[in-house]
Amino acid sequence: MSKYRIKLDRDRCIVCHSCEVLCKVKNETPAGISLNQIIAEPQVSEEGYPRLKIKYQPCLHCKKPECVPACPTGALYIREPDGLVLVNEDLCDGCMECHDACPWNVPRFNEHTGKMMKCDFCVDRIDSGLEPACVTACTTHALDFVLAKKKSAAKKAA
Template sequence: MSRYIIKMDQDRCISCNACELHCKQYNRVPEGARLGQLITVGPLNKAGKPRMMNLFMPCFHCEQPWCVAACPTEAMIRRDDGIVYVNQDLCVGCKACIIACPWDVPQWDEAAGKVMKCDLCMDRVDQGLDPACVTACTTHALEFVRPNEASHRTRERHGQKILLKRVMR
């Protein structure tokens, strides 16, 4: 399992797309490609009120990534910490990884003739920083965490909900 995930708090997201824009700028993503995608559904009727639902879809950095297995040149690599990335020097643009990924995460860079994908901004992670999308999130809906670890904010919000329930009784 990857040591890292990007967790999204639905209640905080306002569909501003700052996460996607900052990702595109930081990673120099060409037009048409999206390394991390904010998917918005709605409006939906929730308890008689319209509500938008959002889902942020970066790479899942799978335990056994299909994209890595499909790459004939070993350009798609999984690091020891679970981050999956593309070695651009080895990529020949065969698109096998794009076909192999069930979530359509690898993206085609037409100008370079190569594949690119979310690598959690591993250069930033290596410096102890959050990925660009997390840093740019204006409402702090995205959080860079380790799997199976409740974040401080999640524990705090859970505690607030319990306290509110006790007060409301």
């Protein structure tokens, strides 16, 4: 598991899809693919009230990611010391083995580059002391970028 996690406050989430659009714009993801997903399933409660079952699906940056050993070229790797699961584009040949191996199919094929893309928690932003795009500008501040069991310094300061 990476030392970071994105936590969703389901009470605050209004499923506005801002997280997906922010990700798309920041990462210049081509049309047709998305590196993250907000999923809402309408339900009816026992009292007859409408409810939404909401799930946020970025990359989980697993402790033992299935995508990494599945990659035949060594392009997928775990960055130390923070445990982020990243793609080395120079090594990637776009074979999609990582996509198939991931239980949530998080890595996506970018037709324009012929390489895989995946949610990297906006590693360039993290390395500049910022938070992932989806967290930074979430409409309702429903997403939180957290260290294992404690809030990030940036969140505390805010």
